[in-house]
Amino acid sequence: MILAAGKGIRLSPLTDEIPKPMLPLGDTTILGNILNIFKSSGITKVSIIVGHKAEIIKDFIKNSNIGLDISFIEQKERLGTGHALMIASKYISSDFICVYGDILFKEDFITSFLSKFKMSGSFAMMALIESDTPKFFGSVTVNGDEVTGIFEKSDNPPSNLINTGIYCFKKESLNYINNTGISPRGEYELTDSIKMMMEEGKSVKWMPLDGKWLDIGRPWDLIDANMFFLESLKHHVSLDSKISSDSKIGNPVFIDSLSVIDSSEILPPCLLSKNINVGKNSKIGSSVIRGDVKIGKNCVIENSVIMNGVTIGDGSVVSFSIIGENSEIGKNVTFESKSGKNIFVEIKGGLVDSNRSQLGAIIGKNVKILDNSKIDPGQKIESYSIIKK
Numbered sequence: 440m441i442l443a444a445g446k447g448i449r450l451s452p453l454t455d456e457i458p459k460p461m462l463p464l465g466d467t468t469i470l471g472n473i474l475n476i477f478k479s480s481g482i483t484k485v486s487i488i489v490g491h492k493a494e495i496i497k498d499f500i501k502n503s504n505i506g507l508d509i510s511f512i513e514q515k516e517r518l519g520t521g522h523a524l525m526i527a528s529k530y531i532s533s534d535f536i537c538v539y540g541d542i543l544f545k546e547d548f549i550t551s552f553l554s555k556f557k558m559s560g561s562f563a564m565m566a567l568i569e570s571d572t573p574k575f576f577g578s579v580t581v582n583g584d585e586v587t588g589i590f591e592k593s594d595n596p597p598s599n600l601i602n603t604g605i606y607c608f609k610k611e612s613l614n615y616i617n618n619t620g621i622s623p624r625g626e627y628e629l630t631d632s633i634k635m636m637m638e639e640g641k642s643v644k645w646m647p648l649d650g651k652w653l654d655i656g657r658p659w660d661l662i663d664a665n666m667f668f669l670e671s672l673k674h675h676v677s678l679d680s681k682i683s684s685d686s687k688i689g690n691p692v693f694i695d696s697l698s699v700i701d702s703s704e705i706l707p708p709c710l711l712s713k714n715i716n717v718g719k720n721s722k723i724g725s726s727v728i729r730g731d732v733k734i735g736k737n738c739v740i741e742n743s744v745i746m747n748g749v750t751i752g753d754g755s756v757v758s759f760s761i762i763g764e765n766s767e768i769g770k771n772v773t774f775e776s777k778s779g780k781n782i783f784v785e786i787k788g789g790l791v792d793s794n795r796s797q798l799g800a801i802i803g804k805n806v807k808i809l810d811n812s813k814i815d816p817g818q819k820i821e822s823y824s825i826i827k828k
Contacts, residue, residue: 440531442523443470443540444490444514449657449786452803452822453763458492460540461499462661463729463746465668465710466693469655470496470540472668474505480549483508486530487540488523490514519626521619528613537629539604543664545650546671548605555646556607559584562641563612563633566605568648576601576654577630579645586643589630602630603648612636658784658801658819659793661761665727665744669708695730718753735770743799752810760799760814762806763822769810774799782817793817 447459454462460470467475470487477485485507489496493513500509512527524537536553548566556564565586567579578596580588590597606629616632637643653664674691680698682688689707694700698715705711706724715728718736726743734740735753744761751757752770759776762768776799783790784801800814803822808814811828820826 440524440527440535440537441470441473441485441487441540442520442537443496444488444493444517444523445541446491446517447541447656450655450661451786452819453658453661453761453801454491455822456492456804457495458489459655461492461495462655463727463744464543464664465672465727466695466712468499469543469664471499471503471505472543473538473540474507474509476544476546476549478505478507479546480553482536482549484510486510486512486527488512488514488527490517519622519624520629521616521627521632524613524616524629524632525619525627528617531610531613534607534609537606537608539654541655542604543651543653543655543667544603544605544648545652548648548650552605552607552646556644559644560642561644562609562636563643564607565633565643565645566603566648567600567645568603568652569599570601571599573599573601581645584644584646586633586637586645589634600645603652604654605648606633612641615639615641657786657791657793658761659795659798662742662744662759662798666725666742669710669725669727672708672710712747746804758799759797760802762800762802763804765804766802766806766808768808769812771811772808772814773812774814775816778816784817785819 443460447454461468464472489511514523514526573596577592578590578598579600580598615635619627619632622628651667655664672691676694677696679696680694682700683702685702686700687704691707692705693710695713697713698711700717702719703717703721711728712730714731716733721738723740726740728745729747731748732745733750737754739756742759743757746764748765749762751768754771755768757774760774776797778796782793782798784793798817800818802820805823806820808826
């Protein structure tokens with residue numbers, strides 16, 4: 440079970456017209472990566488709970504060759520994670536795994552998680568991870584392998600263990616999920632369902648999630664997720680790509696078919712999808728470049744995510760930024776990313792501390808930035824905007 444119905448408001452403008460799980464992650468999407476992990480873990484049947492822009496997820500599955508038996512359950516009203524499983528409950532006939540559709544985690548974890556749940560005899564199991572900032576996530580207390588408490592976000596969390604959004608449940612747990620009351624936030628919370636199970640003496644156990652885990656909830660998280668994806672990149676240069684003999688190609692990089700690189704440098708790790716055109720004397724490093732992107736001469740692109748159909752003019756510099764689909768970046772445009780202090784980003788009408796001093800811009804789709812413009816660190820530009828010098 441994958442929960443993929445949410446709108447992802449904090450990731451606006453990137454999610455204004457696509458569901459959050461469909462944001463790019465390397466050469467796939469956040470959702471595609473979870474499905475690939477499920478398949479490699481021996482899972483064969485998956486239900487995806489959809490809502491916001493559901494047709495985009497359905498089209499993605501239809502046009503992909505994932506090799507899983509996938510069905511869709513529509514959550515018309517997005518009333519929380521517990522509500523999602525309430526809707527799905529009539530389709531569930533066995534014990535099940537449930538994963539939030541906006542997270543990134545270690546590929547081999549699901550196999551061991553399923554195995555431990557089956558051997559544990561527990562009613563439910565949560566995957567937990569230690570966090571340096573548990574106050575931003577809420578926390579979970581444990582005693583041995585038993586979960587003893589689940590707490591909301593607070594400035595003084597009782598534990599540094601946080602919920603990763605990966606669960607296993609006995610089928611009988613649906614009796615509790617379906618009887619969960621509405622929370623003060625106006626939602627049916629899956630964590631409230633688990634609290635009910637514990638209050639009635641049901642065993643809820645936990646397993647540590649080793650390695651990297653990311654909750655992709657804010658724009659800079661998408662950059663981090665793609666950088667993490669690149670860490671496991673396998674070197675591949677398509678035979679039908681055209682790379683000039685004086686270009687410098689690092690290892691590992693992934694260069695897909697029909698790409699053209701003219702007297703430029705591709706620094707590892709870096710992923711270039713199909714039909715990428717890179718002009719002379721450009722340098723690209725630690726970035727994900729999606730399909731049909733045109734990059735001019737003398738450009739520099741670093742630690743960025745460039746979505747499909749983007750054009751970047753000669754002499755432009757893109758640093759620690761995300762550029763949405765079909766945007767047009769003029770000549771000599773500079774995306775500033777460095778600051779002597781933490782960079783704040785506008786999210787949901789307020790300024791949020793990114794807790795980093797290097798962050799570029801977040802650009803929606805079909806944006807046009809005219810020649811010689813300078814874009815400030817942390818700047819958000821709404822889709823279909825035109826930015827002048």
